[in-house]
Amino acid sequence: MNEPSAKLTKQGIRAVAARAGVSTASVSRSLNNPEAVSPSLRARIAQAIDAVGYIPHAPARILSSRRSRTLGAIVPTIDNTMFARGIASLQKYLSSVGYMLFLTTSGYDLDVELQQARNLIGRGVDGLVLRGDCHHEGLRKLLADNAVPFINVGIYQPDRPYPCVGTNNEAAAHRAAAHVIELGHRKIGIVSALQRNNDRAGARVAGFRRALAESGLELPPEWHVEVPYTLDDAREAARHLLNLRDRPTAVVCGNDVIAYGVLLEAERSGFSVPRDLSVVGFDDLDWSRHLRPSLTTIHVPTDETWQRAGEYLVRSLAGEQTIMHREVDFSLVVRESTAPPPAILK
C-alpha cells in the first residue's frame, strides 16, 4: 500500500530506477554507456525516463564523475563582432560533440580575467579558452594547480610553451603595411587599438612598424594614434591625423572598426578615399565589403580559429595527441579603399 507512495516521493534517477524496476546503476549506465546494458533493459529504462520526465542533474553528475563536458571561455567583451562570431563558432562546434560552453567576460581587465577563471574552475569546467597570451601572473599557476588544460586563441606564438591557435598578427600587419608601401605610399600613419593588456594589438603595431622600417620610412610620433574599440574614438583619431599640416597619405588600422571610423571621418571632412587617402583595415568583418568605398583589409578566419581552439581542448581531454601551436592563415583582401598616393605629392 505504501510501496507506490514511497516510489512517488523519489526523485531523479531513483524514480526512474524504481519505475523501471532496476537499480540506479543500470539507469546511469544506460545513459552514459548504453552498450553495457541489455537492449531489453535499455528500452524499459528509456520508457521510464520519459514517463517521469527525467532530466539528469548535471551538478550531481559533475560532482560524482569529476567531468563536466563543459568548457569555459573568457573573452574581453561579447559586444564585439569578432568575439561574438568566434564564440558562436566555438559554441556550435562544442555542441556538435556534446560539450557545453560557459562564457564570461573580463572587460580587458586581467584581475577580472583571473577571477573569472577561478569562477569557471570552481564551476567544474574541463578546460578553458582564453584570448591571447596576456594574462595575470596568477592565472598560469591557478591553471597548473588545478590541472586545467587551456588554449590561447587569436595569436600564434610557437616559441612559447603554451598552446595557442590563431593567425600571426605581426606578419599579417606587416603584409597590410607592405601593401600600401607597394602602392607607392611613403607617408603612412597608424591608428591602432589600445595595446595595454592586448598582445594582439601590440603584435599588429609591431608588424606595421617593421614594414615601415624595412622600407626606411619614418613614423613621426603624431602619426601613430591608439584608440579604444569604438567608432567615435576612431573618428576622433582620424580627425587628428587629417588636420595635421603634414599628414599621411595612407593609414593602416589595428582593426576594421577603427578603419570604418577613419573612412567615415575622412568622407565627412571632405576627403575622398582612396583618392586623397588610402585606408587598410584588419579582420575583414561583414561590413567591410559592403561599405562604400569597400575596405581593403586583412581577412582572418575567425570561425575556423575558434573552432580549432575547441577541437584542441576536446581532443586533449580525450587523451589524444594534438598540435600545441596552430597557425591559421590570413590573407590580404584588396578592395576599393586603397590606391596609389596622389601624384601631386613628391
Next chain:
Amino acid sequence: MNEPSAKLTKQGIRAVAARAGVSTASVSRSLNNPEAVSPSLRARIAQAIDAVGYIPHAPARILSSRRSRTLGAIVPTIDNTMFARGIASLQKYLSSVGYMLFLTTSGYDLDVELQQARNLIGRGVDGLVLRGDCHHEGLRKLLADNAVPFINVGIYQPDRPYPCVGTNNEAAAHRAAAHVIELGHRKIGIVSALQRNNDRAGARVAGFRRALAESGLELPPEWHVEVPYTLDDAREAARHLLNLRDRPTAVVCGNDVIAYGVLLEAERSGFSVPRDLSVVGFDDLDWSRHLRPSLTTIHVPTDETWQRAGEYLVRSLAGEQTIMHREVDFSLVVRESTAPPPAILK
C-alpha cells in the same frame, strides 16, 4: 605522525576545516553567511582558505543547496549586435548581484530552444531568460513542471499571463510608419525580418500595416519583402523594390541592419537618400548615427531592457513582489535618411 598525512589527503572544504581546526559547517557558514560566525574564527578560516588555495566547488554547492545563483539565457543567436549588447548588459547586472549567466543559442529553432531549456534546467539554473513569447508548446510545461521562473524579453504583452519586459513593438513600428506618412509619403514599402518563429518581427509588421491602413494607404504585395538578418539579403530586397516600375518613395524596415542594406543598395543603384527614397530603421544600433546619411530609426533601450529582465528574475527568486509586465519606452530618432517625398510625384 599520520595525522598530518591524513590532513593532506583531504579535499576542498574539509581540508580548509582541518587546517583552521574547525568544522566544515563553520567554513561553509563563514562563506555563505559571514555574520553567523565570530570574527576571530572568520579570520582563521579566511587564512586557511587561501593557504590551501581553496576554490568552492559550485556543482557540489548547487547539489546540496538546490540553488545555483545562476540564470540561463536562450537567444536566437549571439552574432547579432542587439543580442550581444543585451547579453552583455544582463551579464554585467547579474555579476553585480553575485549571479552568473549560462548562455545558449537556439538559432531561431523552437525545438532547439526547448532542448536548450531542458539542458539549462538540468544544469540547475534558478531562472530562465527567453527571447519573445514564441516558444515550443512543450517549453511552458517544462518550465511549470520544474518550477523554473522565466521572463520573455524584448516584447510587451500585458494581456498574456507570462512575465515580459520590452518595448511595444507594434506601437513603435506604428510610430515609424507614421513618421514617413506625416512627411507626406503615400507609397510606402516594408522590408521586414522573417516573421516565422519571431513574434517581434511579426508585431513590427503589424504596426507598420496598421499605420498604413489608418491613413487609407494601400500596400501592394510586392511592396512587402521579408528577409533574413544579413546585409546581403537586405540589399537584394532593396534591389527588388527599387526595380519595380511603380516603386515606393519610402521604406520602413524591420530592423537597422535591413535598413543599412537598403541604404547601401539605394546608393549603389544611383538613388539618393533621402531625396529619392526615405528609409526608416528599427533598433538604433551604433552604426545608425555614423552612416551617411545617418539613419532615422526607432531607438530601443536594449541595455535597460535586458537588465530589467535580470532584475525581475533576481527579485522573484528573492521572494520579492515584482512587476510582471514591464514596458520599456521607445523613441523615434529622426536623422538624415527621411525627408518629404519627391515633389514630382503626385
Next chain:
DNA sequence: GCGCCTTATGAAAACGGTTACATCCTAAGC
C-alpha cells in the same frame, strides 16, 4: 554434470558541499 570465464545487474560508497539539529558556553534575569 562440474568448474570456470564472461557478462549483465545490483548494492553501496564516494563526490564536496549545506544545513537541521544537537551541544556547549556565556550572560541575563530572578
Next chain:
DNA sequence: GCTTAGGATGTAACCGTTTTCATAAGGCGC
C-alpha cells in the same frame, strides 16, 4: 546562585549522480 535564553560551533545526514566491487546468471569445454 540557579535557571534559562540565545548565540557560536560541531555532528552528521543528505543532495543526485557515478563507479567500484560483489553477485548472479549463462555459456562453454571437458
